[in-house]
Each structure stands twice: as structure tokens, then as C-alpha cells.
Amino acid sequence: MVCTTLDITNDLNNYSKSYIDIGGWDYFIIQIIGSSGSYYTYSSNDGGGITGVREGGLSPKYYATLTNGSDTVTVNSTSILVAGDIVFGAGLVSGNDLIATIIDDTSFQIGSPATSSSTYFQTAVFIKNQIPIQTENLENGVFDTVIASDGNYRCANPANKYLIIEADSGAISDKILLFLSKII
Amino acid sequence: MAYSTLLDLTSQYNTDGYVVIDVGGFLSGVVYIYNGSKASVFSSSNDGGEELGTIMGSALTAENFYSTRLTNLATGLPSYTAVAGNSNYKFEKIGKYLKVEASGILVDKLIIQLFKIN
Numbered sequence A: 001m002v003c004t005t006l007d008i009t010n011d012l013n014n015y016s017k018s019y020i021d022i023g024g025w026d027y028f029i030i031q032i033i034g035s036s037g038s039y040y041t042y043s044s045n046d047g048g049g050i051t052g053v054r055e056g057g058l059s060p061k062y063y064a065t066l067t068n069g070s071d072t073v074t075v076n077s078t079s080i081l082v083a084g085d086i087v088f089g090a091g092l093v094s095g096n097d098l099i100a101t102i103i104d105d106t107s108f109q110i111g112s113p114a115t116s117s118s119t120y121f122q123t124a125v126f127i128k129n130q131i132p133i134q135t136e137n138l139e140n141g142v143f144d145t146v147i148a149s150d151g152n153y154r155c156a157n158p159a160n161k162y163l164i165i166e167a168d169s170g171a172i173s174d175k176i177l178l179f180l181s182k183i184i
Numbered sequence B: 001m002a003y004s005t006l007l008d009l010t011s012q013y014n015t016d017g018y019v020v021i022d023v024g025g026f027l028s029g030v031v032y033i034y035n036g037s038k039a040s041v042f043s044s045s046n047d048g049g050e051e052l053g054t055i056m057g058s059a060l061t062a063e064n065f066y067s068t069r070l071t072n073l074a075t076g077l078p079s080y081t082a083v084a085g086n087s088n089y090k091f092e093k094i095g096k097y098l099k100v101e102a103s104g105i106l107v108d109k110l111i112i113q114l115f116k117i118n
Helices: A009-015 B010-016
Strands: A002-007 A017-021 A027-033 A039-044 A058-066 A073-075 A086-088 A100-102 A108-110 A118-125 A135-137 A151-156 A162-167 A175-182 B002-008 B018-022 B028-036 B040-045 B070-072 B085-092 B097-101 B109-117
Touching: A009 A017, A009 A162, A009 A175, A027 A039, B010 B018, B010 B109, B018 B109, B028 B040, B028 B097, B097 B109
Parallel strands: none
Antiparallel strands: A002 A175, A017 A162, A027 A151, A027 A175, A039 A162, A058 A118, A073 A086, A100 A108, A135 A151, B002 B109, B018 B097, B028 B085, B028 B109, B040 B097, B070 B085
């Protein structure tokens, strides 16, 4: 057996969404601690890969610094992003000063630090076509696609490669820990 | 190949009224309680109490436990409370840390078997 624990608190508290590649794991346990809202579980096998263009799923994390909060970035694309679709403000240098999060094929999220020289990072996500999946409350054995209270929630033998957890807008938790385990 | 180990936690349970063990990496296990003076309660957590740069998470620092149902091997029924007296409760696919507790309890034996496939 091999196991690991992922702390996804920051993702859900700040972005209300977390994507995890659970391919190869036999089961997972989500633990919600000190929550102020509900969470919703989904899965997908569609990593959003495009033959000859890109691999799907989750990319490596991008690290960058936005040196001036007033600098701007313009995204002109309404389809799959290609070179030239992103225009940088005068104070920004591509690959050095910019942090941008790819939400899907057509949308970008630009970091906007409250102070200068703040460092931001995010993971590019291409996963799409998610479908709700149920988890089992370990306290009472109830299955649901919604997690509405603190506790431990299990999903055994997850059917899909990617797990997506969404939170109510503005929901904040003290901790959200994902335990993954598999037989080797 | 299958592997199992036995943890005799009797002394610790009688002294402290609780035990916490790391079951991460194990497929399943059985909590064996013999002649317990009162009911025990099961809970689990993924939170090892880690603090960046200060504490590495472990069973000693684990916190934020939530009730977790185990299966009574005598009845087949799930429950997060073990009856007083003699009982066997099986668990599988729970959180990383398992806690068994009952303030002031005295048991003749608390032995937990952990099982995994390598």
C-alpha cells in the first residue's frame, strides 16, 4: 500500500475549486474541517487534450511575479489560445512578470496582487465535462454528491481519472485534506 | 504478498483513555477489544497536525477527528461505537489516522491488527 495526503485548503478557499489527478489511486478520503459552506464532488476522464496541440489534465505549476498591480494583460482569444492572443502591458514582461491562470480553452484569470512584487502561482487546467460523483460520509454511511458539514468522506474505486471539488462561493474552511491510497 | 501486524495497545489505552495509530498504507484492520468496561468510540482524521517548518505530522500530533463507522464482525452492522465487553470491529478505506477512545475505560486487551498487500 502507498498513501499520501494533500492539503487543498488554499485552492478551495481562494478559488472555490480544486482539480486533482487521482489516476492510479484506489480510493480517497476528503476531510473537511471548520467549513462555512458546501462542497460538491465531480470526476472526469476528459483531460481536455488536443492531438498535436497539447496534453490534457493539469500542467506543471507556473511561478511568476507581477511587479506592479496596475499593469494589465489583455486576452484577445475566444478559442484555443495561440501565440499573439495575449497582450502584455508596458510594465509586464512575458514569462517573467506575468502570472495567468488558464481556466479553460477560452478564458484566462489574471493575478492582481494587492501590493507590488507579490508572487503568485497557479496550475493550468484543461479538464472539462465533469460529472457529479457521490462520496460516503464515514460517520453515518450516507452517500451524496454534496458535502454540507465537517467530516470524513470516502470514495472507493473512483471511476474517473480526475477529481474536481467545488465550493460554494465564499466558502472558507480551516482545513481540507485529501488522503489518497492504493495497492501496489 | 499479504502482510499483517499486531499492535497491543492495552497499556496505553488503560492509561490514557485513547489511542491513535497511523493506518495510512494499510488496506484494512481489526480492532479487538476484550472485556472493555465501557463502550469505545471510533474516529478518523487525515490531519496529522503538521505545521510548516515546525511539526511533521504523525499519530502523536494528529487532530480534528470525526466519528467513523467500523463494522462489527459479530453482527455485520456498522457503528462508530463499540459495545462494552468483547468485540471485533473491522475497518477499511478510512482516513490516515484511527482513534479509539473511552475516558476512564479499562480493558483486558486492546489489540489492533493491520493488514496490507504488498
